[in-house]
Amino acid sequence: MEPMIRATMLHGYFQVARRHGLNPLALLRDVGLDADVLVHPEHRMSAAAGCRLxxxxxERAGCPTFALEMAAGRQAQDIGAVGLLLANRRTLRDALLTAVHYRHVLNDALGIYLEFEGEMVAIRAEVISDAPRQTRQATELGLAVLARISAALLGPQWEPHSVNFTHAAPADTGPHVSFFGCPVDFDSEINGIFCKAALLDLPNPTADGELARYAETLVKPLDDAVPESVALEVRKILTFLLPLGQASVSDVAEALHKSRRTLQRQLQAEGLDYLSLLDEVRHDHVVQHLAHTRHSIGRVAELLGFSRQASFTHWFVERFGMTPRAWRARPEASEGQR
Structure with missing residues (x-):
């Protein structure tokens, strides 16, 4: 199933596009979208088309912070009933888990995962679409919205340690640092916000339990109406688990709260299997990892879940007709990251 997003995820697009002298209607047509999709907040559209937009x-605006400008004026309520529910959760942890639970209503293409290490947590976010090399702006928008929601819930108590992006840095990183209010690390191994784990359980002083219950009555029917794609959920969780070396079919099944047999049966019903999805996710990410020369070939192998570099090289040669080192040596190899 093709990943879909709700029109509310592009809230503010028209205003930012016009501010930069662009014709938003023409740009929508260029990516195959009708202008009506942004008029109806609950309308679902192709995530790949949204990423390309x-x-x-x-690119045409010459503005690497286009997505951040879209997020700057965002409030949780701008993403509809789900936003109202998130804004009234008791803690940031509750809000993030709610976003994961209602991911089909919020944004099929955005995966959210909490990765704990000691006293720190990485709030990871990855965009899964059929346009894997065109997600820079969508990724920044996703993390920017998460940061805005976190700040709204915790107020001055929200103090992120850093924000990390896998893509290359723009010429001027000042606007990113100013937006997130913390160091921003580009060419990173993950996309995510690092903060103290204790922040997840601080109380939200503006939480209203009655409003939260009301919002949930609005969101649940929307969630029930969206068909679930197990294959898409597997692709998302593999993106998070591969760098951890925990991406066996049993690991994925456990992360999705299913038995291994149930997961395999549901994938078969969609005409797919675990190994083909594993190969697809690796293929989607390998070029991005290799384009970052700060990652050694061995480290790229680890990020893709290979226990041995030789196994990764064999896999890569079968698919690209050359070794990873030879691919990286080509002048055009890093074009996708510029």
Whole structure:
């Protein structure tokens, strides 16, 4: 199933596009979208088309912070009933888990995962679409919205340690640092916000239990109406688990709260299997990892879940007709990251 997003995820697009002298209607047509999709907040549209729209708009505007400008004026309520529910959860942890639970209503293409290490937590976010190399702006928008929601819930108590992006840094990183209010690390191994784990359980002083219950009555029917794609959920969780070396079919099944047999049966019903999805996710990410020369070939192998570099090299040669080292040596190899 093709990943879909709700029109509310592009809230503010028209205003930012026009601010930069762009014709938003023409750009929508260029990526195959009708202008009506942004008029109806609950309308669902192709995530790949949404990603292309943001990339093309940022490029033509000469504005690497296009997505951040869209997020700057965002409030949780701008993403509809789900936003109202998130804004009234008791803690940031509750809000993030709610976002994961209602991911089909919020944004099929955005995966959210909490990765704990000691006293720190990484609030990871990855965009899964059929345009894997065109997600820079969409990724920044996703993390920017998460940061805005976190700040709204915790107020001055929200103090992120850093924000990390896997893509390369723009010429001027000042706007990113100013937006997130913390150091921003580009060419990183993950996309995510690092903060103290204790922040997840601080009380939200503006939480209203009655409003939260009301919002949930609005969201649940929307969630029930969206068909679930197990294959898409497997792709998301593999993106998070591969760098941890925990991406066996049993690991994935456990993360999705299913038995291994149930997961395999549901994938078969969609005409797919675990190994083909594993190969697809690796293929989607390998070029991005290799384009970052700060990652050694061995480290790229680890990020893709290979226990041995030789196994990774064999896999890569079968698919690209050359070794990872030879691919990286080509002048055009890093074009996708510029």
């Amino acid at each position: 943001l990339e093309i708009s940022a």
